Amino acid sequence: MSQNDDRSGVADDWFIDPILRGLIGGDLSADTNPLAWQRDALCSQTDPEAFFPEKGGSTRDAKRICSGCDVRQQCLDYALANDERFGIWGGLSERERRKLKKRA
Numbered sequence: 001m002s003q004n005d006d007r008s009g010v011a012d013d014w015f016i017d018p019i020l021r022g023l024i025g026g027d028l029s030a031d032t033n034p035l036a037w038q039r040d041a042l043c044s045q046t047d048p049e050a051f052f053p054e055k056g057g058s059t060r061d062a063k064r065i066c067s068g069c070d071v072r073q074q075c076l077d078y079a080l081a082n083d084e085r086f087g088i089w090g091g092l093s094e095r096e097r098r099k100l101k102k103r104a
Helices: 036-039 060-067 072-079 094-103
Strands: none
Touching: 036 072, 036 094, 072 094
16 A cells, blocks of 8 residues: 555554654653553553443453453552543453452
């Protein structure tokens, strides 16, 4: 395919990941960046809609992806520390994170 897709007029390489390009979030390779773990998150390589299902929607796909993620604990720690109220973080739903916080 050429640089421009003749059917849509959109360049093939239109997507530039702002985090990996360092446009937002600072230097993810630096040990001092608290969000550096996101670079290795499997969810960053998949459809984000799986991690933010509509009310009553399935969380199965997101949790399956999380189960094989190397930074699952960092993700969960981030969600708990920042009181994330929506989505699957660290393999847990908002309800599961709330229960976990109550037990702690």
